[in-house]
Amino acid sequence: MIEEAAKLIAHSRFLIAFTGAGISAESGIPTFRDRGGLWENYRVEEVATPEAFKRNPRLVWEFYKMRMKRMKEAKPNKAHLALAELEKMGLLKAVITQNIDNLHREAGNKNVVELHGNIYRVKCTSCAYRENLLDSGRLEEFLEEEGLPKCPECGSLLRPDVVWFGEPLPQEALQKAFKLAERADVCLVIGTSGQVFPAAYVPYIVKENGGYVIEINIKESGITPIADIFLKGPAGEVMETLLAKVKRCLKDKGC
Numbered sequence: 261m262i263e264e265a266a267k268l269i270a271h272s273r274f275l276i277a278f279t280g281a282g283i284s285a286e287s288g289i290p291t292f293r294d295r296g297g298l299w300e301n302y303r304v305e306e307v308a309t310p311e312a313f314k315r316n317p318r319l320v321w322e323f324y325k326m327r328m329k330r331m332k333e334a335k336p337n338k339a340h341l342a343l344a345e346l347e348k349m350g351l352l353k354a355v356i357t358q359n360i361d362n363l364h365r366e367a368g369n370k371n372v373v374e375l376h377g378n379i380y381r382v383k384c385t386s387c388a389y390r391e392n393l394l395d396s397g398r399l400e401e402f403l404e405e406e407g408l409p410k411c412p413e414c415g416s417l418l419r420p421d422v423v424w425f426g427e428p429l430p431q432e433a434l435q436k437a438f439k440l441a442e443r444a445d446v447c448l449v450i451g452t453s454g455q456v457f458p459a460a461y462v463p464y465i466v467k468e469n470g471g472y473v474i475e476i477n478i479k480e481s482g483i484t485p486i487a488d489i490f491l492k493g494p495a496g497e498v499m500e501t502l503l504a505k506v507k508r509c510l511k512d513k514g515c
């Protein structure tokens with residue numbers, strides 16, 4: 261199957277990737293719904309909804325600062341790096357991710373569509389103020405700050421610029437993702453349970469437009485029934501092997 265997948269990728273006209281928390285598991289970031297996952301230890305209703313933030317912003321900020329600290333320690337793994345290389349080779353046109361960990365960008369991917377926001381961005385709950393703490397260089401200071409983070413413009417509460425349950429996705433990103441899915445002839449689906457919509461529509465749109473879906477996961481997911489090829493295994497290992505086979509395929513004209 262991996263040979264077939266490599267052939268499809270090597271001959272692809274418009275390859276995209278759709279990723280979930282599983283691609284970052286080998287970077288030490290827990291997923292959400294696996295054993296030991298975040299939603300086993302935290303209640304969504306207490307830390308990841310707009311109502312939770314209204315009720316107890318301190319608890320929500322404790323949760324996101326904990327995740328910020330963990331994610332800033334994490335490094336892109338072989339799967340992230342393989343996607344960056346496929347982009348450099350001109351094969352991969354875009355990465356559509358549900359992840360907020362910024363690891364695709366850190367791996368070097370330029371065309372990244374973030375459907376659920378980014379852990380290093382904050383925004384004001386009242387005015388249009390937004391800040392990327394990596395670009396502003398304030399991440400460490402922000403993490404050390406005791407009290408609730410306030411907007412430097414209007415003094416209101418700042419919140420993480422991520423999508424919480426019950427909130428609409430950023431329309432611009434969602435429309436861009438769906439457009440990419442319509443154009444794709446091959447879509448790599450890596451490390452997602454495929455249970456959270458509208459993000460999980462991406463591979464279905466690829467299929468509806470005649471494209472192929474290649475799934476990589478340690479176990480079957482909600483996407484597996486529509487996958488043309490299912491490669492079972494850890495994303496880092498499988499992507500390393502797949503990339504090597506794509507390169508060999510490109511070299512060997514007959515592939």
Ligand code: APR
Binds near residue numbers: 280281292358
């Ligand atoms: N390699 C490949 N796949 C893996 C690995 C790995 N090393 N480890 C875990 N997986 C797979 C699991 O089998 C599972 O199918 O990754 C998937 C993780 O699923 P979820 O925890 O549900 O994460 P995700 O699909 O990204 O969740 C979607 O839900 O909680 C919200 O906003 C959050 O973006 C998130 C969305």
Ligand code: ZN
Binds near residue numbers: 386416
């Ligand atoms: Zn403000």
